[in-house]
Amino acid sequence: MSSSTIDYGKTKTxxxxxxKCTGCRGCQVACKQWNQLKGEKTTFFTGEGYQNPPQMSEFTFTRVKFKDYEKHGQNEFAFYKEMCMHCNDPACASVCPVGAFHKTPEGPVIYNAKKCIGCRFCMVACPFGVPKYEWSKAFPLVKKCTGCYSRVKNGLHPACATACPTAITYGSRDEMLKEAEKRMAAKPDRYFKVVYGKEEAGGTSVLYLTQQPLDELGFRPVTKRPLPSYTWQALRFVPGIFLTVGGTLSLVTWFQHRKDRVRREEEERNSRKEGNQ
Structure with missing residues (x-):
């Protein structure tokens, strides 16, 4: 299904x-457990804040950011969960030469590692800096939050949303936008008058309510225009011969990459058989 046929109002968001975030990091722990991501050796103080791990990686799909600020002469903390934004019209999908990314009707933007050739175009295209490279592997691919698609398609909430005691609400995009507007109207002094993600990058399946201005919290300023439109606008000026050659090289690389992966899997199976004998 193409993203143009998806009813974004019904996508899970x-x-x-x-x-309401207390910085408990329950979402981080739940994400690690559900996705079976190993722990990382990290440093508590990074210079940017007190978040730990210091950044998202192949082993960390979400993290709680700590932003310190001054209020009435006192030092205060603001917290927010950083994760894949699951864009309505994802830039990562638009630049991937082998179609490894796509937006699902349920909402999550998912990734097929079997198709990936490790070109890292998605990392360059993502305005939120989400996809991360597997630097720990000899034949690296990319990793990112899946939106717990295997749970969502079976009627469950994502692991992080299930674990969060206060800050995360999950439902259809239309419902979440109405809830955000309701909260801002009920407590106008509590909220900054912007729903981040409502229009950024053409709209996303992750929405934020904040008390402070977005730039003070470190939210990235992103165009409200869907980013794939910029992708194709740029590609119009690339001579067809380069696109053809690039596509051919990508295909060759994909076949070589798949052959290497199949070989490694076969070697691992043989090694396990020998160990069981």
């Missing part, structure tokens, strides 16, 4: 209310 996160509403993350940063005014």
């Amino acid at each position: 996160f509403l993350i209310d940063t005014t």
